[in-house]
Amino acid sequence: MTAELVRGQNHPLPQARLEIRVSAGTPVVAVASLGDADGRVRGVEWVAHPGAPTLPGLEVSRQAAADHRLAVDLDAVPDAAHRLDVLLALPARDGSGPLRFGTVAAPFVAVTGLSGDEIASYTLTGLDSETAVIALELYRRQGAWKVRAIGQGYAGGLAELLADQGLAGAQPLAARIQEAVARGHARSVPAPAPSPRTADADRSRQTAAPALGSDHGTASHGSTPQGAQSPVPPVPPTPPAPAYEPHSSASDGPGRSAPQQPPYPGGPGAEPTVAQPSAPSGGGPIDYSHPRRRNAAPPPPAPAAPPTAPGEPPRPVAGDATGWSMEERLYNQVWGMFEDLARSTAAYRSAVDFADSRQEKELDQVLSDPRSRIGGRGDAAREAARDRHGQLVAQAREVLDRDLAQLVAEAEVVEPALPPAYARWDNPAWQGYRVPMEIPMALRLGDLHLPEADRLRIPMLVRLPLERGLWIDSGRTPSLDGTLADSHELRHLAMETAVAHAARLLAVYPAGEFTVHIVDPAGSGARALAPLVQTGVLEAPPAAGAAGVADVLAKLTQRVDLVQMAVRGGAADALPPGLDTAQQLLIVNDFPHGFDDRAVNQLRYLADEGQAVGVHLMMVADREDSAGYGPLLDPLWRALLRLTPVADDHLADPWVGHAWTYEPSLLPEGSQVLRRVLTQVAAARRSWHP
Incomplete structure (x- = not known):
C-alpha cells in the first residue's frame, strides 16, 4: 500500500524499521534532525549529517548524491524525541552546480519498509529560490508514528533551516556539514557533465508545474509562495496533480469564493487520510502504488529540435520537456506552455499599466501648468504624451506577439501528438482508440485561454486519480x-x-x-x-x-x-x-x-x-x-x-x-x-x- 502525499498530508507508519529513499536528479545533501515535543532540536547531537552520519535509530549518507537511502529505526530513537525531520540541501556551489531548487528536478522522497515496499511518497514541487528544504516529518501521535509531507523551503540554506528549528549554533553546524560534503566530494569520482540544452528548449521545465490557484499556495520560508508526485533501480519522479481553483479576485458567488481552504482538507491541524488507491486489474488487495511509477531505467531523452538558421528561434518539437516517458514529457510541456503564456501576458499587462500611468502623470503635469491650458502648447504636450503611450504599448504588444507566435507554433505540433487522455474529442487519436492497459498520468477537462491570446488554447490537464x-x-x-x-x-x-x-x-x-x-x-x-x-x-x-x-x-x-x-x-x-x-x-x-x-x-x-x-x-x-x-x-x-x-x-x-x-x-x-x-x-x- 502506497500513499502519494501532497503537501501537509500525513499517513500512518505500520512498522518501526524503515528506509527513506531520496531521488533528486542532482547531488543533494541529506540530513536528519530530531525534535522534542515542542519541535525544537536540542543540540547538534540531535542532527545526523555527513560529518556525523549516525544517531541512535538513524543513519544518513556521508556525502552529497543524487540518490540517498536513510536507515531509520523508530523504536531506537531517544524517548525525548517526538519528531524526525528529513532535510535536503544543495551543496555549496563550485562554479557549475545549481544555486537553488527551482532550477533542478523536483526531489522525490519515499518511505519504504525493509522489503522495499513503499509506504508513502512525496514529490517536492513548487520550490524556487530555496537551497534547503524540510522534505518529510516523522512524528509521534498518541503512541503511534506517522509521516507528513512538509515541503517547507529556506532560501538561507541549512543555517536558516536549523535555526528555525531552534538549534543553537546552527551557522557553525551548517558550515561543518558543507565542509564534510566538500571532503567527500574530493574523494569521489566526478560525475559526467550533463548534456547541453538551450535555455529556450528547456524553459525551466525541470519539474511539473505547481497547482493552479494561488489561493491554496503556502509561502515557503524565505521563498516565493508554493502552489495544486531514484533509488536503485531508479524511480521516476511523478509530477503533482494540478488543483484548479476559482480566480482569487472574483466575488463571493458560486465557485468564486472568498478565501479558500488550505491544500489539504481540514486545515493545518487536520489528520486526513491520504491514500490514493488505484484498483487492481483483478481480485485481491487494493494496490496503492501510482500506476505510472516504474522501477526501470529511464527512456531515451526527448527529441532534439530541428536545426534553425542563426537568429531564428528553435523549431518546436512535441515532447521536448523533461520526463520519463513521452506521456510525462507531453504533460510537462503543456504545463510549460501554460506558464510561458501566463508570464508573457503578465509582462505585457505590466507594460501597458506603466504606459497608462506615465501618460496620466504627463497629462496631469500639462494641466497643472496654467501656461499650457490655452493655446497650442498644451495640445502639443497632450499629443506627445499620447504618442509616447502608443509607442510603449506597441513595443509591449510586439514582444507579446513574438512569444505568442512561438507558443502557437508549439501548440500546432503538440496537439496532434497528444494521447487520447490529453486530446480533444476531434483529435484523430480517438479514431484509433483502444481500451488502455494502464492508467494515464492525467486527463483533459477542457481548454484555457486569455483575452490577449484568444487563438491559443492551453489544454486543462488534471492528474489521475482525481x-x-x-x-x-x-x-x-x-x-x-x-x-x-x-x-x-x-x-x-x-x-x-x-x-x-x-x-x-x-x-x-x-x-x-x-x-x-x-x-x-x-x-x-x-x-x-x-x-x-x-x-x-x-x-x-x-x-x-x-x-x-x-x-x-x-x-x-x-x-x-x-x-x-x-x-x-x-x-x-x-x-x-x-x-x-x-x-x-x-x-x-x-x-x-x-x-x-x-x-x-x-x-x-x-x-x-x-x-x-x-x-x-x-x-x-x-x-x-x-x-x-x-x-x-x-x-x-x-x-x-x-x-x-x-x-x-x-x-x-x-x-x-x-x-x-x-x-x-x-x-x-x-x-x-x-x-x-x-x-x-x-x-x-x-x-x-x-
Missing part, C-alpha cells in the same frame, strides 16, 4: 457576450458536459478499473445520459426517486467505511470478496431534489472522505437550488472543482493569478466518436467480468 471532485455548474452563468442562457438548456448542457467527462474517465482506465453510478431523482437528465445507458457501460441504470438516492449513497458510504478501516488497520487484503475495488464515480443530477437530511450528510461524507479511498463525486447542480441549507453546504462546494458548461473566466493560474477563460471539452456536433468509444469500453468490461 484528487478533487467536480462540480458542473448548471446555474445561470452569463456567457462571455453578457447574455444569459436559457435555464433548461443550460441544465441540459451541464449534464452533457458531465457525460463527456465521465466518458473520458471510463475510456482512459483499463477495463473494470472504473465504475460510474448515477443519481437522477427526477429523470431530467435522461436525454443527456443516453450514451452511457444505451452503450451498457453502467453497472446499473440511473437511480431515480428518494429511494434510489438512498440506496446508492448507502452502498458508496459503506464502501468508504470498509476501505478506510482496512487501510487504517493495515489489512487491505481482508476486504469482503464482493467489494468492487475499482475507482468509483458518483454523478449527482438536480441536487438537492430527492435528498433528505440523511442523504445530504452522506453526500458531504463522500465528498470529504471518498477521494482518499477511490470514491469520486461529480455534481451537476445550481448552487442557488440548495440555498436553503445556508452555510452548511459551503464546505461541499469549496471541496469541488467548479467547471461550467459554457465559456467562463473563473479559474486562476498559480504564477500571476490571471483570470483564465475555461471552455469545456465537448464533442463536435453530430460526432459518433463518443458512442464508438463507449461501445468498446462496454465490450471490454463484459470480457473482463462476464
Whole structure:
C-alpha cells in the first residue's frame, strides 16, 4: 500500500524499521534532525549529517548524491524525541552546480519498509529560490508514528533551516556539514557533465508545474509562495496533480469564493487520510502504488529540435520537456506552455499599466501648468504624451506577439501528438482508440485561454486519480457576450458536459478499473445520459426517486467505511470478496431534489472522505437550488472543482493569478466518436467480468 502525499498530508507508519529513499536528479545533501515535543532540536547531537552520519535509530549518507537511502529505526530513537525531520540541501556551489531548487528536478522522497515496499511518497514541487528544504516529518501521535509531507523551503540554506528549528549554533553546524560534503566530494569520482540544452528548449521545465490557484499556495520560508508526485533501480519522479481553483479576485458567488481552504482538507491541524488507491486489474488487495511509477531505467531523452538558421528561434518539437516517458514529457510541456503564456501576458499587462500611468502623470503635469491650458502648447504636450503611450504599448504588444507566435507554433505540433487522455474529442487519436492497459498520468477537462491570446488554447490537464471532485455548474452563468442562457438548456448542457467527462474517465482506465453510478431523482437528465445507458457501460441504470438516492449513497458510504478501516488497520487484503475495488464515480443530477437530511450528510461524507479511498463525486447542480441549507453546504462546494458548461473566466493560474477563460471539452456536433468509444469500453468490461 502506497500513499502519494501532497503537501501537509500525513499517513500512518505500520512498522518501526524503515528506509527513506531520496531521488533528486542532482547531488543533494541529506540530513536528519530530531525534535522534542515542542519541535525544537536540542543540540547538534540531535542532527545526523555527513560529518556525523549516525544517531541512535538513524543513519544518513556521508556525502552529497543524487540518490540517498536513510536507515531509520523508530523504536531506537531517544524517548525525548517526538519528531524526525528529513532535510535536503544543495551543496555549496563550485562554479557549475545549481544555486537553488527551482532550477533542478523536483526531489522525490519515499518511505519504504525493509522489503522495499513503499509506504508513502512525496514529490517536492513548487520550490524556487530555496537551497534547503524540510522534505518529510516523522512524528509521534498518541503512541503511534506517522509521516507528513512538509515541503517547507529556506532560501538561507541549512543555517536558516536549523535555526528555525531552534538549534543553537546552527551557522557553525551548517558550515561543518558543507565542509564534510566538500571532503567527500574530493574523494569521489566526478560525475559526467550533463548534456547541453538551450535555455529556450528547456524553459525551466525541470519539474511539473505547481497547482493552479494561488489561493491554496503556502509561502515557503524565505521563498516565493508554493502552489495544486531514484533509488536503485531508479524511480521516476511523478509530477503533482494540478488543483484548479476559482480566480482569487472574483466575488463571493458560486465557485468564486472568498478565501479558500488550505491544500489539504481540514486545515493545518487536520489528520486526513491520504491514500490514493488505484484498483487492481483483478481480485485481491487494493494496490496503492501510482500506476505510472516504474522501477526501470529511464527512456531515451526527448527529441532534439530541428536545426534553425542563426537568429531564428528553435523549431518546436512535441515532447521536448523533461520526463520519463513521452506521456510525462507531453504533460510537462503543456504545463510549460501554460506558464510561458501566463508570464508573457503578465509582462505585457505590466507594460501597458506603466504606459497608462506615465501618460496620466504627463497629462496631469500639462494641466497643472496654467501656461499650457490655452493655446497650442498644451495640445502639443497632450499629443506627445499620447504618442509616447502608443509607442510603449506597441513595443509591449510586439514582444507579446513574438512569444505568442512561438507558443502557437508549439501548440500546432503538440496537439496532434497528444494521447487520447490529453486530446480533444476531434483529435484523430480517438479514431484509433483502444481500451488502455494502464492508467494515464492525467486527463483533459477542457481548454484555457486569455483575452490577449484568444487563438491559443492551453489544454486543462488534471492528474489521475482525481484528487478533487467536480462540480458542473448548471446555474445561470452569463456567457462571455453578457447574455444569459436559457435555464433548461443550460441544465441540459451541464449534464452533457458531465457525460463527456465521465466518458473520458471510463475510456482512459483499463477495463473494470472504473465504475460510474448515477443519481437522477427526477429523470431530467435522461436525454443527456443516453450514451452511457444505451452503450451498457453502467453497472446499473440511473437511480431515480428518494429511494434510489438512498440506496446508492448507502452502498458508496459503506464502501468508504470498509476501505478506510482496512487501510487504517493495515489489512487491505481482508476486504469482503464482493467489494468492487475499482475507482468509483458518483454523478449527482438536480441536487438537492430527492435528498433528505440523511442523504445530504452522506453526500458531504463522500465528498470529504471518498477521494482518499477511490470514491469520486461529480455534481451537476445550481448552487442557488440548495440555498436553503445556508452555510452548511459551503464546505461541499469549496471541496469541488467548479467547471461550467459554457465559456467562463473563473479559474486562476498559480504564477500571476490571471483570470483564465475555461471552455469545456465537448464533442463536435453530430460526432459518433463518443458512442464508438463507449461501445468498446462496454465490450471490454463484459470480457473482463462476464
